[in-house]
Amino acid sequence: MKALRNLVDKVKPTFAKGGKLEKLHWVFDGLETFLFTPGHATEKGAHIRDGIDLKRTMSIVITAMIPCLLFGMWNVGHQHFLALGQFMELGDGFWDKFLFGAIKVLPIVVVSYGVGLGIEFLFTSIKGHPIQEGYLVSGMLIPLVMPVDTPLWMVAVGAAFAVVIGKEVFGGTGMNILNVALTARAFLFFAYPTKMSGDKVWVNTGLEEGQKLVDGFSGATSLGHAASGAIDKVTPMMQSFWGFEAGSIGETSAFACLIGAAILIITGIGSWRIMAATFLGGAAMAGIFNWVGPQVDNAYMQIPVLHQLMLGSFMFGLVFMATDPVTATQTNAGKWIYGFLIGLLAILIRVVNPAYPEGMMLAILFMNVMAPLIDHYVVQANIKRRLKRAALQTA
Amino acid sequence: MSNTIRIRKGLDIRLKGEAEKVLVQADPAKVIAIKPTDFHGLVPKVLVKPGDKVKAGTPLFSDKYNERVLCTSPVSGEVADVLRGEKRKVLEVRILADAQTQYEDFGTGEPSTMNRETIIQKLLKSGAWPVITQRPYDIVANPAQEPKAIFVSAFDSAPLAPDLDLVVRNHGADFQTGLDALAKLTKGKLHLGVSDKTAAREFLDAKGVVRQSFSGPHPAGNVGVQIHAISPINKGDLMWTVSVQDVILIGRLFRQGRFEASRTVAITGSEARNPKYVRTVIGAPVKDLIGSVEGKVRVVSGNCLTGTTVGADGFLGFYHGQVTLLPEGDTPKFFATDGWATPGFNTFSANRSFPTWLMPGKKYAPDTNQNGEERAFVMSGQYEKVFPFDIYPVHLLKAILANDIEQMEKLGLYEVAPEDFALCEFVCTSKINSQSIVRAGLDALKKETT
Numbered sequence: 001m002k003a004l005r006n007l008v009d010k011v012k013p014t015f016a017k018g019g020k021l022e023k024l025h026w027v028f029d030g031l032e033t034f035l036f037t038p039g040h041a042t043e044k045g046a047h048i049r050d051g052i053d054l055k056r057t058m059s060i061v062i063t064a065m066i067p068c069l070l071f072g073m074w075n076v077g078h079q080h081f082l083a084l085g086q087f088m089e090l091g092d093g094f095w096d097k098f099l100f101g102a103i104k105v106l107p108i109v110v111v112s113y114g115v116g117l118g119i120e121f122l123f124t125s126i127k128g129h130p131i132q133e134g135y136l137v138s139g140m141l142i143p144l145v146m147p148v149d150t151p152l153w154m155v156a157v158g159a160a161f162a163v164v165i166g167k168e169v170f171g172g173t174g175m176n177i178l179n180v181a182l183t184a185r186a187f188l189f190f191a192y193p194t195k196m197s198g199d200k201v202w203v204n205t206g207l208e209e210g211q212k213l214v215d216g217f218s219g220a221t222s223l224g225h226a227a228s229g230a231i232d233k234v235t236p237m238m239q240s241f242w243g244f245e246a247g248s249i250g251e252t253s254a255f256a257c258l259i260g261a262a263i264l265i266i267t268g269i270g271s272w273r274i275m276a277a278t279f280l281g282g283a284a285m286a287g288i289f290n291w292v293g294p295q296v297d298n299a300y301m302q303i304p305v306l307h308q309l310m311l312g313s314f315m316f317g318l319v320f321m322a323t324d325p326v327t328a329t330q331t332n333a334g335k336w337i338y339g340f341l342i343g344l345l346a347i348l349i350r351v352v353n354p355a356y357p358e359g360m361m362l363a364i365l366f367m368n369v370m371a372p373l374i375d376h377y378v379v380q381a382n383i384k385r386r387l388k389r390a391a392l393q394t395a
Numbered sequence: 396m397s398n399t400i401r402i403r404k405g406l407d408i409r410l411k412g413e414a415e416k417v418l419v420q421a422d423p424a425k426v427i428a429i430k431p432t433d434f435h436g437l438v439p440k441v442l443v444k445p446g447d448k449v450k451a452g453t454p455l456f457s458d459k460y461n462e463r464v465l466c467t468s469p470v471s472g473e474v475a476d477v478l479r480g481e482k483r484k485v486l487e488v489r490i491l492a493d494a495q496t497q498y499e500d501f502g503t504g505e506p507s508t509m510n511r512e513t514i515i516q517k518l519l520k521s522g523a524w525p526v527i528t529q530r531p532y533d534i535v536a537n538p539a540q541e542p543k544a545i546f547v548s549a550f551d552s553a554p555l556a557p558d559l560d561l562v563v564r565n566h567g568a569d570f571q572t573g574l575d576a577l578a579k580l581t582k583g584k585l586h587l588g589v590s591d592k593t594a595a596r597e598f599l600d601a602k603g604v605v606r607q608s609f610s611g612p613h614p615a616g617n618v619g620v621q622i623h624a625i626s627p628i629n630k631g632d633l634m635w636t637v638s639v640q641d642v643i644l645i646g647r648l649f650r651q652g653r654f655e656a657s658r659t660v661a662i663t664g665s666e667a668r669n670p671k672y673v674r675t676v677i678g679a680p681v682k683d684l685i686g687s688v689e690g691k692v693r694v695v696s697g698n699c700l701t702g703t704t705v706g707a708d709g710f711l712g713f714y715h716g717q718v719t720l721l722p723e724g725d726t727p728k729f730f731a732t733d734g735w736a737t738p739g740f741n742t743f744s745a746n747r748s749f750p751t752w753l754m755p756g757k758k759y760a761p762d763t764n765q766n767g768e769e770r771a772f773v774m775s776g777q778y779e780k781v782f783p784f785d786i787y788p789v790h791l792l793k794a795i796l797a798n799d800i801e802q803m804e805k806l807g808l809y810e811v812a813p814e815d816f817a818l819c820e821f822v823c824t825s826k827i828n829s830q831s832i833v834r835a836g837l838d839a840l841k842k843e844t845t
Contacts (some may be wrong), residue, residue, distance in 0.1 A: 004729070005727070005729070033768060034730060035729065035730055036727035036728060036729055036730065037727060037728040037729075037730065037735055037764065037766065037767065038727060038765075038768060039724070039725045039726045039727045039728075039764065040725075040764065040765040040768065041693075041723060041724050041725040041762075041763045041764055041765065042724075042763050042764075042765050044828050044830065044831050045700075045701070045813075045817065045820050045828050045829070045830035045831060046699070046700045046701070046817050046818075046820040046821045046830070047693060047695055047699045047700070047702065047704070047719075047721055047763050048408070048410075048699050048700075048721060048761045048762070048763060048821065049761075049764070049765050049766050049767075049820075049821055049823075049826065050743070050744050050745055050746065050766065050821055050822045050823070050824075051739055051742035051743065051744040051746075051749055051761075051766050052744050052745075052746040052748060052749070052766070052767075052822075052824050053735055053766055053767025053768070053824060053826065054767060054768075054770050054773060054824055054825065055730075055735040055736075055767065056735045056736070056748055056767075057748070057773070057774065057824055059735070059736065060748050130768065132770055132771075133770075134773075171771075172771070173770065173771060173773065174770060174771025174772055174773045174825070175771055266747055267746065267747045267748040268746055268747050268748075269746075269748065269774075271775070271776060325773055325774050325775045326773055328775070329775075330775040330776075330789060330790075331775075331787060332776060332779060335776075375790075378787075379787055379790050379806070382785065382786075382787060382806070383805045383806065385785070386629075386785075386805065386806075386807060387805075389627060389629065390629035390630060
């Protein structure tokens with residue numbers, strides 16, 4: 001490591017004030033601090049500090065997403081070959097499926113990181129602040145919530161929009177109001193609706209010569225079917241749980257999400273309160289629908305509670321999006337309210353709103369906006385309690 | 396005794412270098428220094444000049460805005476130097492100590508037979524007054540005011556903190572006399588917080604106090620936490636706090652009639668060669684206590700969470716009964732060998748992303764590296780886990796950063812001192828210096844409200 005350190009020290013003056021590449025100082029700083037934890041010793045206050053920092057925090061979130069990514073790659077291939085009528089059994093052609101998926105998914109990941117980080121570098125150079133780790137997670141989340149047939153230029157536009165409008169205009173990492181990855185998804189969803197929903201985008205159907213789709217193939221997701229009334233085509237519960245269905249790249253498998261949830265909860269990086277509350281909220285709404293459904297004769301409402309929660313992006317949103325510490329509520333009491341309402345609204349929007357087949361994204365974005373308000377009331381309750389205590393003592 | 400109050404939130408940082416329970420007498424200090432910067436909120440008006448002869452108890456400087464408050468010399472000798480820094484700020488008053496200490500005579504007396512004003516006079520005149528600090532604002536107490544109650548914490552829960560049971564041994568009579576004097580200063584109660592592990596009879600049999608037992612991790616021993624649990628500070632309340640060693644110092648003043656500023660100091664930390672208890676005097680050179688120091692070592696007067704860096708040539712702080720020696724952490728760490736991406740088997744963390752949470756008995760020798768760079772508040776709920784107050788710490792810090800005085804008051808700034816945020820600062824992912832923020836908030840609040 002000495003050689004590397006020497007190299008870094010050797011090129012450092014080029015980027016320092018007055019150096020040739022002074023403008024790129026913060027880019028260099030970002031790379032240097034990635035390689036070497038800076039020799040910043042504490043100056044004030046606590047002389048020793050906990051080992052955790054934002055880089056480690058972010059890398060744990062990325063680790064937690066890897067099961068979703070790997071499963072997503074395989075599933076992209078699996079769905080593709082199903083559409084062609086090849087490797088119909090789950091166990092068949094594992095490597096073919098995985099390889100096909102990797103070829104489809106990795107470019108999206110690369111574009112997301114390339115564009116997002118590029119813009120971050122640009123901003124650090126212009127605004128003169130250090131590179132902050134926020135995009136490490138967003139950069140992975142964006143590909144995972146995209147349909148596989150999203151054109152790469154659209155991924156780039158979405159990532160750019162998310163970094164600039166979703167984050168940097170608010171002041172960078174830790175300052176944003178809306179979840180950055182969902183901002184990208186929502187932007188593309190409303191800007192290019194035909195490319196981001198419907199039944200053409202979820203399964204890669206780019207055909208090579210001699211290939212043709214199987215008869216009766218439909219590229220719709222389970223939620224697409226459910227919204228259009230074709231309840232009988234919704235994938236069965238266990239299949240949804242494992243994730244063998246069409247959907248956004250990383251969102252289909254509730255099981256992969258649960259592995260991620262376990263990593264986040266054990267390390268304490270993701271809030272178990274938000275996860276539990278979101279699950280309860282979703283279950284409550286699905287339960288209400290189960291009860292109302294037979295009376296209004298609505299088959300969609302009658303999907304069993306657990307099955308409802310395994311469908312679509314509910315589990316993925318619950319684990320990775322709702323728990324975003326920056327845009328969620330900050331107080332413990334607030335987290336229960338915030339999560340519960342996300343779950344409730346997600347299922348409500350999904351089932352009742354005819355315009356969008358999925359409700360998780362909109363529910364989370366809506367509650368992102370509401371989070372400061374929830375916190376405000378929680379803190380106000382604390383202030384009231386405090387004033388009451390003072391009044392009691394003087395009385 | 397009433398029931399034990401359990402403090403559930405907090406964190407015990409397990410460090411190497413606990414002081415061995417052996418007490419040795421340090422050689423008499425040849426030079427000592429009193430640092431006006433130790434007394435927060437006090438603006439020094441220096442009363443001596445180099446060459447002046449002083450005795451133990453002779454005033455060195457007074458508070459410019461409250462001239463009754465004096466800081467006196469802990470030893471007799473000759474004023475060697477008045478060290479000044481930027482804008483002529485007084486940093487140190489140094490005294491060359493005599494071999495044999497001579498004392499100013501303040502007269503002996505039994506506090507229980509004296510009235511409040513006489514006791515205050517005696518404390519002020521002898522220079523013992525500044526040992527009394529007040530909340531809110533965490534400053535030297537104002538003798539013109541009367542507190543609602545006085546709190547003494549008989550145990551210290553900070554990392555590697557001295558065992559106060561050992562410190563009070565053989566000083567039982569002084570401690571009790573000190574308590575008697577303090578009891579006269581308030582119409583309210585004199586609270587003594589003990590831990591469920593406290594065994595010293597001096598504490599358990601103390602008279603004239605309301606004793607309350609506490610259990611739980613650090614900061615259970617912080618007087619702020621104890622006040623919050625027993626009688627929280629509301630706007631307009633005034634509480635005084637005194638440390639155990641200072642109660643003894645006050646007791647000695649009444650029993651011997653002189654300002655005898657001795658201190659028992661625990662030498663701690665992974666780099667300490669002789670982790671022991673040393674008997675010395677306020678303002679003594681740390682070199683006398685720790686011996687010579689080699690390599691990159693940080694010498695901290697106080698504990699590793701709240702102490703002041705004094706350097707190997709520095710002097711013991713006025714309020715400190717502990718010196719901590721830590722490895723200096725100013726060298727970069729490669730991310731894959733000892734930086735942020737390693738498993739970190741030797742890194743203590745409150746966060747379970749390090750495998751060390753599986754090794755509950757292990758002790759650590761962390762260096763002073765910040766382990767990351769300062770960022771905006773990102774992670775939530777971290778502070779709340781280690782902050783045993785009914786206060787929202789992050790919201791309070793944000794109110795301070797926004798300089799919103801009204802909101803600071805409402806969110807409970809009156810109740811806290813910087814030391815109560817030390818653990819928040821330790822666990823912070825974003826490496827935010829919350830103790831400095833709280834200090835700035837207290838100063839702003841004081842300026843606005845007084």
